[in-house]
Amino acid sequence: MTENYPETGSDGIATGPVWVNGQPAEAVSAWDRGFLYGDSFFTTIRIVGGQPAFWPLHRLRLISNATRLRFPWPDLEAMELELAEFISSAPDPDGVVRLTISRGPGPRGYLPLKDPQVTRVLAWSPQPDYAPELSETGVDLVLCKTQVSCNPLLAGIKHGNRLAQVFAHQELESLGAFEGLMGDGDVIVGGCRSNVFAKIAGTWYTPRLERAGVAGVTRSWLMQYASIREVDLTFADFEHATSAVITSALLGLMPVRSIEGRELELCEEIPGWQHQYRKDAGL
Numbered sequence: 001m002t003e004n005y006p007e008t009g010s011d012g013i014a015t016g017p018v019w020v021n022g023q024p025a026e027a028v029s030a031w032d033r034g035f036l037y038g039d040s041f042f043t044t045i046r047i048v049g050g051q052p053a054f055w056p057l058h059r060l061r062l063i064s065n066a067t068r069l070r071f072p073w074p075d076l077e078a079m080e081l082e083l084a085e086f087i088s089s090a091p092d093p094d095g096v097v098r099l100t101i102s103r104g105p106g107p108r109g110y111l112p113l114k115d116p117q118v119t120r121v122l123a124w125s126p127q128p129d130y131a132p133e134l135s136e137t138g139v140d141l142v143l144c145k146t147q148v149s150c151n152p153l154l155a156g157i158k159h160g161n162r163l164a165q166v167f168a169h170q171e172l173e174s175l176g177a178f179e180g181l182m183g184d185g186d187v188i189v190g191g192c193r194s195n196v197f198a199k200i201a202g203t204w205y206t207p208r209l210e211r212a213g214v215a216g217v218t219r220s221w222l223m224q225y226a227s228i229r230e231v232d233l234t235f236a237d238f239e240h241a242t243s244a245v246i247t248s249a250l251l252g253l254m255p256v257r258s259i260e261g262r263e264l265e266l267c268e269e270i271p272g273w274q275h276q277y278r279k280d281a282g283l
């Protein structure tokens, strides 16, 4: 964690600086559709030495999410300038920025304005202090009882409707588990806050994201770097996995030590992937 900068205040609420539409502020309108309906999308960016790691991948996802949710086309140049200014004003050159874009305020009711004024929020936090040895020893996964929300129209988008993950994370907390697999019936979609990859009979697989799930930037990075097949994977398939990895912008590439108590191997590819990932992230 960033020295001298706590993740939260004594009330448990994040304290990092926040800009709303380019100005230091914490509040958005009570009529903001992000607040009212989760009519928003976001990306969580790791900041390394004052630079947004994997920005081209975040940028691509922002464009894709805006297009699929029928938001106005984002002014990416202005957004990049604003992000750079925000990062340089942050308490530390290393940390995390959550960039949220909502459809902004509108009238009461679901129907959005034809020409909405989107709300942009930049919020800074220190990088969470995961024990460094976890990226070598691996983490333990459980199978969450909470199911993902399934909707092909929203699958892959990092949209603001995250209630299934809110439930799942509470489930993990009550079990003292680091991360859990979430699915739709028997089909596994991903981790509660990560994407998942499994090595089965010598081949690496990751769940397809046709019906649910988030198209993670770290998932995209790994799929460009390594040979991985996208398929439907059931929990029974995971029982044949010999190795597995979870990924996110904040976790990076974390090997899985066990799934539901069954131990996995740390196979030889993983340290090589982690090495390249850290290099590309500027870590």
Ligand SMILES: Cc1ncc(COP(=O)(O)O)c(C=O)c1O
Binding pocket: 044, 165, 190, 191, 192, 193, 194, 195, 213, 214, 215, 216, 217, 218, 219, 247, 248, 249, 250
């Ligand atoms: C549900 C879910 N899936 C996957 C991811 C990983 O996405 P990324 O690699 O963009 O951090 C996250 C990250 O928060 C997530 O919340």
